[in-house]
Amino acid sequence: SQTIHQWPATLVQPVGSPLSLECTVEGTSNPNLYWYRQAAGRGLQLLFYSVGIGQISSEVPQNLSASRPQDRQFILSSKKLLLSDSGFYLCAWSSGLSSYNEQFFGPGTRLTVL
Amino acid sequence: KNEVEQSPQNLTAQEGEFITINCSYSVGISALHWLQQHPGGGIVSLFMLSSGKKKHGRLIATINIQEKHSSLHITASHPRDSAVYICAGQRGGSNYKLTFGKGTLLTVNP
16 A cells, blocks of 8 residues: 655754655656645645656745655755745655545644744 | 535434435546544445546445535445545545545434
8 A cells, every 4th residue: 555754753943954754655656746835824835746757847936946856755855944844744646647636735834933 | 615525514414315425526636535444443445536436335426526516325224324424535646645525424313
């Protein structure tokens, strides 16, 4: 069966510090991968998605970036965090085999920028 | 106008009640996802449907393509059903992007 892992689970970082969140998927090949953010009191927002290694599409201009160095690894990064980067970050995957697929979410990382 | 609108925003029920959460969506959305977010933040996919009706246990999801409307029903509700329920629309031809509703906070009291 497929599983999705995210780490760390929680993170407290000062403004201006770098960020690296990691997501890995097991039990599937060539997944579509997604990064979402849920800010306090707000809905889910798609940040990045990837359909293959090295292929990243950005949905929202910001100081975040994403990379996919391996088929089942997706990394969210920032060189300098802002207060507004605080939120709950979720990684998700879906099968790339058909047009409409369920998305399966990781446990999330709760980021607080102070 | 948001592409995906959910109602109600908050819903409180007594254990055993039948619950309905509604979702309306705009032209161009071809599939609807229903998600459940637990108090700790974890999200579980409940259904994805582009036509008709799906059932899983006490949960039923329906979609009316002509009216661009979907409903999530919970029969015999239980306190453990308390969560935020989110509908999300997926556009035709797009394998990737979901547009999310703002969620419905359901509280089921014993």
